Amino acid sequence: MKDKFGFRDAAAFVGRYWLQVRWLLGGAFFTMALATLCDVFLPLFAGRLIDALADVALSERGAQIGAAYAALAAFIGISLGFYVFREVSYRFWIPLATITMRRIVCDAFYRVQRFSADWQANAFAGATVRKISRGMWAYDEFADTIYIGFLPAAIVLVGVTANLMVHWLLMGVFVLVASITYVAVSIALASRYVAPANVVMNKSDSAMGAAMADAVTCNAAVKSFGAEVREDSRFFDVADRWRRLARRAWSREINSGTVLSAMSLLLQAGLLVLALWYWSKGLATAGDVTFVMTSYFVVHGYLREIGHHVRNMQKAINEIEDLVGFEKQDIGVADRADAKPLAADQGAIAFDGVTFRYGNQQQPIYADFSLQIAAGERVALVGPSGSGKSTFVKLVQRLYDVDAGRILIDGQNVAEATQESLRRAIALVPQDPALFHRSLAENIAYARPEASQAEIEAAARRAHAHDFIARLPQGYETLVGERGVKLSGGERQRVALARAFLADAPILILDEATSSLDSITETQIQEAIEELMEGRTTIVIAHRLSTVRSVDRILVFRDGAIVEQGSQAELLARQDGHFKKLHAMQVQGLVLDGS
Structure with missing residues (x-):
C-alpha cells in the first residue's frame, strides 16, 4: 500500500463500485442537481415578490397583484420542486448505497478469507473485523459527503455567484473570492490540522478492538490464571490512550469549526454592506436587497456545512484506507x-x-x-x-x-x-480443532455441506461422538460457542474426527x-482411526x-x-x-x- 493515501485513492476505490450501478448513480446525482438548482433560483423570486409588494399605493395594488401572485406561484413552485426532486433523488440513492456497501464488505471478506497463512498469523482477528466494518461505514460517509455535501454546495456557489454577477459584478466577485477562500481554509484545516490527529486516533481505535478481542478469545486462559485484574489494567491503558487521542482529535475539529464560523460572519457582513451600498446609490431595490439576503442565507447554509463535510471526508478517507489496502494487498x-x-x-x-x-x-x-x-x-x-x-x-x-x-x-x-x-x-484433524459458533450438525457437515442428517450421524457414531451429542438437550442442533468453547477438548476432537469421516478424502x-482424549476414550476411537x-x-x-x-x-x-x-x-x-x-x-x- 502507498505511504501517502488521499482523496484520489478513495475516489478511485468508490468510483469502481459506482460504475457497477451507473443508472442509480446518474439518477441520484441528476435529481439532486435539479433540487439544488431550485435553491439557487429561490432568492430571485423572493426578491421579485418583495418588489411587487413594496412601496405600492393602495390605488395601484390592483395592477401589481398579478405580478405578486406570479412571483408567489413561482416561489411556491420552486420550493415544491426542491422537495420533490430531493425525495426522488433519495429513492435512487438508498438502493445505490445499500448495494455498494454490501459489495464492499463482501469483497473485503472475500479477500481476507484468501490472504496467505502468513498474513492471517500476523493479523489480529478483532482488528481485521473492525477495519472491514468501519471501512464499510466510511464509504457511507464518503459517498454522503459528496452527494449531500459537495455536489449541492458546488452548484449553489456557482449558481448564486453567477446570479449576483449578472446583477452586480462587484458583489458576485466578492462572493466568489470569499467562497473560494472559505473552502480553501476548510480543506487546509481538515487535511493538515484535523486529519493527522484522526489517523492516530483510528490506529488507537483498531488497537483497542484488537486488545479486546485478544482478551475475550483467550478468556479461558485469563480465568485459569486469575488474571482478570491484570487484563483489565492492560485494556484500560489501551482505552486511556484512545481517550487522550480522541480528545485531541475532537478538540481540533471544534477549533476548526470556530475559525470557519468567524469567516462565515465576515462573508455575511461584507455581503450585506455591499447590498446596502447599492441600495443607497439607487442601484438596488428593496426586492434586490431581499434577493441578496436570501442568497446569503442559501450560500451560508451550504458554506456552514462545508467545513463539516471536509472533516467528514477526511475522516472517511482515513477509515476507508484499510479497505483500499486490502484491495491492493497481494493474496499470496x-x-x-x-x-x-x-x-x-x-x-x-x-x-x-x-x-x-x-x-x-x-x-x-x-x-x-x-x-x-x-x-x-x-x-x-x-x-x-x-x-x-x-x-x-x-x-x-x-x-x-x-x-x-x-x-x-x-x-x-x-x-x-x-x-x-x-x-x-485432504481431510485434516488438527491437534486443537477450531469449531464455528454453529450447531454440531453444521460443524460436522463442514467437510461436506450437502451431507444428509443420517450421514452426519453415521460419521459421528464412527468418531464416538454420537453418544455425547445425543445427551445434549438440543442434540445435533446445539450451538458449540465461539471456537467450540462449550465443548471439552476431547469432544472437540471427536467432532473433528467426525468431519474427517464425512469428508471421505483420499x-x-x-x-x-x-492428544486431547482421555486414555479410555483414546482406546475406544483408536479403532475408528x-x-x-x-x-x-x-x-x-x-x-x-x-x-x-x-x-x-x-x-x-x-x-x-x-x-x-x-x-x-x-x-x-x-x-x-x-x-x-x-x-x-x-x-x-x-x-x-x-x-
Whole structure:
C-alpha cells in the first residue's frame, strides 16, 4: 500500500463500485442537481415578490397583484420542486448505497478469507473485523459527503455567484473570492490540522478492538490464571490512550469549526454592506436587497456545512484506507488463471526438488527436497521443533507456494489445481480443532455441506461422538460457542474426527489427533482411526512417539531434511539413531515439542 493515501485513492476505490450501478448513480446525482438548482433560483423570486409588494399605493395594488401572485406561484413552485426532486433523488440513492456497501464488505471478506497463512498469523482477528466494518461505514460517509455535501454546495456557489454577477459584478466577485477562500481554509484545516490527529486516533481505535478481542478469545486462559485484574489494567491503558487521542482529535475539529464560523460572519457582513451600498446609490431595490439576503442565507447554509463535510471526508478517507489496502494487498497464494480441479482418487504424494523458505527467514526450510509417498501408505513425521514437519503438511495443502520444485498429488502439480479441489482431497484433524459458533450438525457437515442428517450421524457414531451429542438437550442442533468453547477438548476432537469421516478424502492428515482424549476414550476411537486410515494415504504428525506404531514408514526430520526413515522396529534397532534418541528422551519423561 502507498505511504501517502488521499482523496484520489478513495475516489478511485468508490468510483469502481459506482460504475457497477451507473443508472442509480446518474439518477441520484441528476435529481439532486435539479433540487439544488431550485435553491439557487429561490432568492430571485423572493426578491421579485418583495418588489411587487413594496412601496405600492393602495390605488395601484390592483395592477401589481398579478405580478405578486406570479412571483408567489413561482416561489411556491420552486420550493415544491426542491422537495420533490430531493425525495426522488433519495429513492435512487438508498438502493445505490445499500448495494455498494454490501459489495464492499463482501469483497473485503472475500479477500481476507484468501490472504496467505502468513498474513492471517500476523493479523489480529478483532482488528481485521473492525477495519472491514468501519471501512464499510466510511464509504457511507464518503459517498454522503459528496452527494449531500459537495455536489449541492458546488452548484449553489456557482449558481448564486453567477446570479449576483449578472446583477452586480462587484458583489458576485466578492462572493466568489470569499467562497473560494472559505473552502480553501476548510480543506487546509481538515487535511493538515484535523486529519493527522484522526489517523492516530483510528490506529488507537483498531488497537483497542484488537486488545479486546485478544482478551475475550483467550478468556479461558485469563480465568485459569486469575488474571482478570491484570487484563483489565492492560485494556484500560489501551482505552486511556484512545481517550487522550480522541480528545485531541475532537478538540481540533471544534477549533476548526470556530475559525470557519468567524469567516462565515465576515462573508455575511461584507455581503450585506455591499447590498446596502447599492441600495443607497439607487442601484438596488428593496426586492434586490431581499434577493441578496436570501442568497446569503442559501450560500451560508451550504458554506456552514462545508467545513463539516471536509472533516467528514477526511475522516472517511482515513477509515476507508484499510479497505483500499486490502484491495491492493497481494493474496499470496492464488489460483492460477488456468487452474483446474484436482482429480485425486488415490492420494499419492510426491515432493520433487522442492525448495522453500518462509518470508521472514534467510535460510530455506527445504533445499532441493524430494520424497515419494505411495497411495494408501501410512507415514509418520517425527522430529524436534522447527525440523519441518508442520511445514511439510502446509505445503501439501498449498498454504504456501514453493520457491522451486513441484509437489504432486496423483501426478498433478498442486500449484496448477484449484485450491478448493485440493483441500477437498485432504481431510485434516488438527491437534486443537477450531469449531464455528454453529450447531454440531453444521460443524460436522463442514467437510461436506450437502451431507444428509443420517450421514452426519453415521460419521459421528464412527468418531464416538454420537453418544455425547445425543445427551445434549438440543442434540445435533446445539450451538458449540465461539471456537467450540462449550465443548471439552476431547469432544472437540471427536467432532473433528467426525468431519474427517464425512469428508471421505483420499488423503488424511492427523496432527496428534487423540492428544486431547482421555486414555479410555483414546482406546475406544483408536479403532475408528484405524478404520479411517484404511485405504487412504495418511500423514501423521507425531509429537508422542507412542502413536506411530501402526504406520508403514516413519520419516525423521531434522533441519528440513529426512535423516532417517523406516518402520518403528527398524529405527529402534539402529544404534545411535536419531529416532532411537528421541524415543529414549520421551521414555525418560521428556515431552517432544511440536513444530
